[in-house]
Amino acid sequence: MKSRFAPSPTGYLHIGGARTALFAWAYAKKQQGNFVLRIENTDRERSTQASVDAILDGMNWLGLDYDEGPFYQTQRFERYQAVIRQLLNEDKAYYCECSKKRLEDLREVLMAKGEKAMYDGCCRDKNLTSGVVRFKNPQEGVVIFEDKVKGKISIANKELDDLIIARTDGTPTYNLTVVVDDHDMEISHVIRGDDHINNTPRQINLYEALNWALPKFAHLPMILGSDGARLSKRHGAVSVMAYRDAGFLPEALLNYLVRLGWSHGDQEVFCLDEIVSLFDLKDINKAPASFNEEKLLWLNQEYIKKSTPEHLIKNLQWHLNEQSFNTSNGPDLPLVVNALQARSKTLVEMVEGMKMYYQDFDKFDKKLADKQFKDTAPLAALLEELMQLDIWEAEAIKSCIKQVCDDLGIGFGKVGQPFRLALSGNGNAGNIDAVAELIGKSITLKRLEKAIQYVG
Ligand SMILES: [Zn+2]
Incomplete structure (x- = not known):
């Protein structure tokens, strides 16, 4: 068994392409077959090396x-x-010299009559020796195939005109190359987007003319954006790498993609091994799937929560490099990641949350600071308590905060909130005692002093 993914390198890897690749990949793994990557770059004008990369x-x-x-x-x-x-020699193809003008006129006449615009076979029996090469599509009979997703599909040959398989310069066209490749590469399962389904009957005729065995076909339902239109750039990020940049984990995106058009009961969270062991073409839905950014975000958060800090650090590396973020001066990175993973929806959020541990900030959030640093007494009292602390641990730090609350007769929030702002600059921090422990005594005291000196 062999499946393939055959993208055209005319842009980035689109979310829809990645979903197709994942399905073809998962099916090959499940069947213990092989998965082939083929770059369909015959369109030399639109294909670029940057897109291949x-x-x-x-x-x-x-x-x-x-x-x-x-x-x-x-x-x-x-x-x-x-x-x-070979097709020309076997009289299964022929040269056509029809001018662009003739073909346009033909098209107009047919359209005016309300008929499908089709080539009329004008050069079919002329025995010409130059021009484009057209495949002699059978004129009788019906093409029938059993699509693994869509079911039985049939189309009468009289609905199909004689397809151009080579341009005047001799270069082959898409439908020919895909058939030759799938045959030569011994692809047994052609799993692809349903935008290709209209080409399939023509391709089947080519297989038959060449006496080649047909592969199985599975055409995946399209992916729609939130407005019900086919997912495109208009809907925001559709490039796979844009999701990496936005702080998604690859396994979260894969988990999300596998549910776009495939289901296994009500299950939403699948690790990669589960995807492979459970995946089957018969569970692919016929109906289009809708892309839901919020669900993807939810899944990403789930994956961040249950990942090990080491795994997250591996995925954070790219983001840290992008920002030239230095984590060598400060607390141990796994401890910081562990402190942040319960409250980060994306790795980008996590990097933001990491800043207070490794970087000094110039100023406090003005709106918060004007409010929370107005009365400096709680922070001054806390500074006194913390300076005397020998064992710098969350539990002891918490006791100091409680002590200040008791001494001043105020609630925990009256100390905790300004303390959180003093340490983070923006108030975004988790358990303040744990945060202070990680940041360390000297930086905590320095930031408290800075907060006390704050003049709004
Ligand atoms: Zn012609």
Whole structure:
């Protein structure tokens, strides 16, 4: 068994492409087959090396490893040309010299009559020797195939015109290359987006003309944005790497993607091993799936909560490098990550939360500071208590806060809140005693002094 992912390198790796790759990958793993990556770069004007790199980066970040490839169509032109020659020699294809003008006129006439715009087979029996090459699509009969997702699909051959398989310059077209590649690479399961479903009957006719065994087809339902239209740039981030940049864990994105069009009962959280062991084409939904950014965010938070600090640090590294964030001066990184993971929805939020542990800040949030630092007595009393503390531990720090509350006859929040602002600068911090323990005694005292001297 073999499946493949065959993107065209004309942009980044799109969320929809990643979902297709994941399904094809998961099915291959489940069946203990091979997964092939093939770059369909025959469109030389639109394909770029930067896009190839973006696709490989996306696959790599998601951990979708391929057993074969990446293969590049541009390296297979001789093979395509041999197949085109074979079809011409066997009278299964022919040259067509129709001008653009003639084809446009034909199209207009048909459209005016309310008919489907199709090539009329004008050059089919002319035995021409130049021009584009068209495949002689059968004129009778019906193409029938059993799609693994959509069920039985049939289309009459008279609905299909003679497809161009080579341009005038001899370069092969998409439908020919995909058939030759899938055959040569022994792909048994063609799993792809349903935007390709209209090409499938034509491709089946090509397989048959070449006497090649048909693969199984599974066309995945499209992904819709929140407004019900096909997911696109208009809906915000659709590139896989934009999700890395926004602080998502690859396993959270994969978990989210697998649920876009596939389900296993009501289960929402799947580790990668579970995806592989449970995945089956028969559980793919026929209906389109809707992209829900909030659910993805929720899943990301779930994954951050249950990850080990070491795993999070591995994924944080890219973000830290981007910001030239130095974590060598300060508390042990795993302890800080552990303190933050229960309250971070994304790794970007986590890096924000890390700043107070490793970086000094110039000023306090003005609105909060004007309110919370107005009365300096609680902070001054706390500073006194903490200075005398020998064992710098959360429990002891908490006792100091309680002591100040008792001495001044005020509630915990009256001390805890300004203390939190003093340490963080913006009030965003978790358990203040644990935070203070991690930050350490000398920095805690320094920031308290700075807060006491604050003039609004
Ligand atoms: Zn023609």
